[in-house]
Amino acid sequence: MLKYLFSAATILNAFVAGAFAAVPDSCVVIYDGVATEVAAAPAPSSDLWITIGDLTRATRFVIKTQGVCRDQLCFPLPKSRKAEFLAKQGPATWFNLSEFARLIKQPFAFDQKNNVWYFGARTAEQNAYVASLEAPNFTLPDLNGKMHSLADFRGKKVLLVTWASW
Amino acid sequence: MPGWQALYRELKDKNFEIISVAQDTGGAKDAGPWITAAKPEFTALVDEQQVVTQLYKMVNVPTAVWIDERGRIVRPNEVAFIDDRFKSFTGMDSAPYVAAIRDWAANGARSIYALSDEELKTRLQLSSEHADDRALADAQFALAEYLYKQNKIADAIPHFKEAQRLAPDNWNYKRQAWALSNAERDYGTTFKKEVEKLNGKPYYEPHKLPETKKPAND
Numbered sequence: 001m002l003k004y005l006f007s008a009a010t011i012l013n014a015f016v017a018g019a020f021a022a023v024p025d026s027c028v029v030i031y032d033g034v035a036t037e038v039a040a041a042p043a044p045s046s047d048l049w050i051t052i053g054d055l056t057r058a059t060r061f062v063i064k065t066q067g068v069c070r071d072q073l074c075f076p077l078p079k080s081r082k083a084e085f086l087a088k089q090g091p092a093t094w095f096n097l098s099e100f101a102r103l104i105k106q107p108f109a110f111d112q113k114n115n116v117w118y119f120g121a122r123t124a125e126q127n128a129y130v131a132s133l134e135a136p137n138f139t140l141p142d143l144n145g146k147m148h149s150l151a152d153f154r155g156k157k158v159l160l161v162t163w164a165s166w
Numbered sequence: 167m168p169g170w171q172a173l174y175r176e177l178k179d180k181n182f183e184i185i186s187v188a189q190d191t192g193g194a195k196d197a198g199p200w201i202t203a204a205k206p207e208f209t210a211l212v213d214e215q216q217v218v219t220q221l222y223k224m225v226n227v228p229t230a231v232w233i234d235e236r237g238r239i240v241r242p243n244e245v246a247f248i249d250d251r252f253k254s255f256t257g258m259d260s261a262p263y264v265a266a267i268r269d270w271a272a273n274g275a276r277s278i279y280a281l282s283d284e285e286l287k288t289r290l291q292l293s294s295e296h297a298d299d300r301a302l303a304d305a306q307f308a309l310a311e312y313l314y315k316q317n318k319i320a321d322a323i324p325h326f327k328e329a330q331r332l333a334p335d336n337w338n339y340k341r342q343a344w345a346l347s348n349a350e351r352d353y354g355t356t357f358k359k360e361v362e363k364l365n366g367k368p369y370y371e372p373h374k375l376p377e378t379k380k381p382a383n384d
Contacts, residue, residue: 030308030309030312033215033308035312107298107301107302107304107305108305109302109305109306109308109309109325109328110309111309111313111321111325113321114313114316114318114321116309116312116313118305118306118308118309118312119305120220120301120304120305120308123297123298123301126220126221126297126301127294127297129221129239129290130287130290130291130294131287133238133239133283133286133287133290134237134238134239135231135233135237135238135239136221136222137237138213138217138218138221140187140211140212140213140217140218141211141212142209142210142211142212143194143198143201143202143210143212148185148209148211150185150233150237151237153183153185153233154235154236154237155181155235156181156182156183156235157180157181157182157183157232157233157234157235157240157270157271157274158183158184158185158232158233159182159183159184159185159230159231159232159233159246159267160185160187160218160222160230160231160232160233161170161184161185161186161187161228161229161230161231161246162186162187162188162189162213162218162219162224162227162228162229162230163167163186163187163188163189163227163228164188164189164190164197164227164338164341164342165188165190165192165196165197165199165200166190166196166341166342166344166345
């Protein structure tokens with residue numbers, strides 16, 4: 001009997017430790033290519049819940065009455081699903097950034113071990129050039145660290161050619 | 167790259183620019199020696215995060231895109247060899263493509279090699295097939311690169327693999343990941359083995375250039 005109790009306690013301990021490990025203090029959100037450390041949600045979740053303060057810090061998105069907004073762009077949250085995106089816990093309001101990414105069709109990837117979330121550009125944004133035929137702009141450094149943008153070459157014919165050392 | 171330098175010298179007075187972009191996670195450390203040796207007068211950039219591969223949905227190197235004076239695509243992703251150094255591997259003659267570049271530099275929108283909007287859209291739509299999986303692959307690859315740069319190569323590998331699974335036709339995502347570790351040990355394969363698996367299918371998609379060259383109207 002004692003043996004069984006002991007096993008149960010061990011399992012319980014393992015579970016608590018496991019649950020504990022799943023709730024780290026912070027995680028890293030990479031948005032627009034910029035990595036920001038944010039406070040992790042108080043409860044374990046397979047989604048990424050961050051405070052609305054961290055939301056603005058990491059993504060520049062702001063919660064407004066008309067939706068989740070950045071610059072001129074606003075994404076309204078479906079009324080019936082508000083609870084899937086926003087939750088009040090303790091002094092903070094939390095926002096479900098991964099569910100928001102699904103809503104606006106934004107690809108993301110997650111590394112559980114390191115608690116890193118990577119968010120790419122919205123698929124619609126990524127494919128816009130297929131309709132507009134406009135060459136997507138980029139800004140990259142040369143060997144001296146000087147930055148160059150494709151847009152700087154407007155007015156000229158440009159042969160853009162990629163290669164690699166590997 | 168020396169070949170591109172010669173072509174650039176020849177064409178730069180025709181309102182023509184070359185931007186070369188190295189798709190190298192190792193950045194200047196890996197790509198730098200090649201650029202330094204070639205001494206290009208054109209713009210040579212280093213792209214540590216395969217930004218250009220992602221934006222243009224490229225699948226291998228060397229890949230070129232023609233962009234006109236208004237910043238619009240004239241010819242999308244195509245294999246771009248300046249000489250025949252790799253001809254035994256590619257089975258391709260570089261001359262027709264280089265001739266096409268010369269024609270475009272001279273004739274611009276009137277060049278027979280400048281594609282119609284309709285043809286362009288068809289080709290671009292082809293390259294954006296499976297766009298959702300490709301976008302997820304891009305996110306996985308970017309996450310893997312981030313972890314790699316944090317010296318967490320073991321943690322990066324599963325994400326590199328996931329990127330490769332989601333975008334199986336993307337050689338850039340395969341070859342870059344393999345080059346960052348021991349491909350045989352960590353991925354159970356090598357570039358050579360994967361090329362053998364093609365079983366005679368061409369590694370590069372052949373150019374779709376017009377069959378007969380008509381002189382452009384003046």
